[in-house]
Amino acid sequence: MHLRIQTRLQIRDSLHGVSICTSSPGLFPNCRIISFSKDSRKRLSGSLVDLEDDCIKLSLSQQVQITVETYPHYCGTDWTQVYTAPGCANKDLQNNVADCITGKLLYRVNPMEKSVTINVTEMREGHNYNLRLCHAKGYTCASTGPLTVIKKEDTIKSTTLSYSRLVPCLCIEGWSAVLDAHRVRVCPFRQHVEELWTGITFDPIEATLSWQPSCPVTARITLCQKQKYGDCIDLPHTSHNVTRQKVKYTDVESHPQLCMKFSMNSEDWIRCPFDDRRFTAWEMSRHPEGAVLLSSPGPGIFSVESCEVESVVPPRACQFTQNYTVKVEKLASVKVPLPTELCHRAFCLQVRRQDVRYSTTLVHCFDPILQTDLITSVNPTWIIVPAGVLLALVILTSLMLYIWLTVHQRRTQTQGIGLCSYEKQKDCARECVVAALHCKSTPLEGIFVNSPQNRNNEKANLLSD
The missing domain is CATH 2.60.40 (Immunoglobulin-like)
Structure with missing residues (x-):
């Protein structure tokens, strides 16, 4: 120029x-x-x-x-x-000055294989061409994989590059293989912000929860407690506005309901790093005798506040008054020192771990149970004897029913039941022809006139059968 x-x-x-x-x-x-x-x-x-x-x-x-x-x-x-003087951003220079010829990049993403296929056109003649995937950070771009070279003699100016995650700052960069060559950069994944909220790490020795953005981003990070229906309530004094710096929370309780909330452009994303089988939290249980047990996989100091409620379904808000401090050793269970009157009433306990800086606050509600002396004074014979009598009656009834069915079946096989059919005659209004009864043992055939004497004999025969 x-x-x-x-x-x-x-x-x-x-x-x-x-x-x-x-x-x-x-x-x-x-x-x-x-x-x-x-x-x-x-x-x-x-x-x-x-x-x-x-x-x-x-x-x-x-x-x-x-x-x-x-x-x-x-x-x-x-x-x-x-x-x-103008630079290579000038369109006239891009097409006429050799140092400004960077080539044009056409790409196709394959999400299933996590790869990008790139075609290069209008590249500088007589020179090889370099291609790479990188994370753009201002004017620089950090490589995410090896450099690929398209030879000047290749007829097909195309190659395929693999990626691990689609993040907003993932770009395709290409330039001619000459000293101080100008480069072309294409960043087609600026809307893929979902993958930014990964990479949360936890150091169990120092109880430190940390996250660092893989791309420059303007977001707000907050610790929150996940609720039953998906909401996450922010923990006070835990919000940080980040762009590139690392976010770190020290002295954190590894509870499944403790999560990180990422807020960006009026949208929220919740990530719960402890919602995994590797992490176990403290639990509260009710002993049959009425006591409440607090057990923890690791040592801890807990604050327990109690209140009495009318019903636990649905649970009603109550003013927590009495406060207890409970110390639990590793893999141990400790009885919560509750007043005796609470054992037979509906009550709730609000529990929070005190020996850490960031922890969850949970409320456990319990139904009233029967008095212990009523449960332990029951005589076992009061249950065993009636049960034995009932079982004997069932067996005896079944045996008698079996005998009756057997006798009835045998009698049915040895006798036949005859049917009497009555037919009116034209000349005899009150006469009836009765069919004879057929018996396998003593077969009889004949016609009986329907007279009072014969009817008495028929009844006698039927009764004798």
């Missing part, structure tokens, strides 16, 4: 020429003089003349100070201006 300077001046006999000087930071000044001949000075004396010079060389984005003055120099006859 060359810098073109145009100026207008009035020619005089005493004016021998014009001096043009350029200077840049870190470079020596460069001056040249454009002289006027004696004949031209006489011929053009008193006339306005336009002067143009385009012999000053410039590099990309160079800042140069230009000074134009008469020769010889006269007071008030100089002109100075600072000029910055």
